[in-house]
Amino acid sequence: MATGGQKPVARKRTIILIDEGNLTGICGKLNRSIDWLHLREQLSAGRDVIETFVFAGLPPPTGEWTEFRQKRERFLHWMEAEGFYVMRKQGRPTTQQAYKANVDVMIAVEATEIAMEVKPEVVVLVTGDGDLGFLACKLRRRGIRVEVAAFADNLGEDLKISCNAFIDLSRIVGPSGSRQEDYRAAAVEPNWENS
Secondary structure, three states: OOOOOOOOOOOOEEEEEEEHHHHHHHHHHOOEOOOHHHHHHHHHOOOEEEEEEEEEEEOOOOHHHHHHHHHHHHHHHHHHHOOOEEEEEEOEEOOOOOEEOOOHHHHHHHHHHHHHHOOOOEEEEEOOOHHHHHHHHHHHHOOOEEEEEEOHHHOOHHHHOOOOEEEEHHHOOOEOOOOOOOOOOOOEOOOOOOO
């Protein structure tokens, strides 16, 4: 209950959409370790988070990928047990040692449906994939604030110019083996002059 005539601060209804493959891949290249619970906590600070969606690609269901696929499934089951809403996409082999499971279209379709059905005030896109710039524009046309959580050096130009605000993941996702500090990820209005 508010005291002294102060009104409680309204918390914005928010949806978080995480491109797991994009985030994991960038963190691997930058030698950073993702604490998924800490990430969600930081992105949720001061918001009324309706749901945190994780879009994840799986290796093809073929013999050579069995062990890795089982490891991925264990990880995704852990995420579900921790309250993340996991959406999977079957990958297809590209070579004998590689597969592709691009989730861009899945993210775009789900985000559009959620915008129409749930009507969030804020959508946080956790990805640096510039292909989602058009999605950011579409959401903004519906009056939804779009914040992008990414590493500045790995943020695609189309997404960079399409969002309302940028959350620098280097403040949240620490180097491998380090303790995660308690950062409050303040979303800042884009200022790309120094990028």
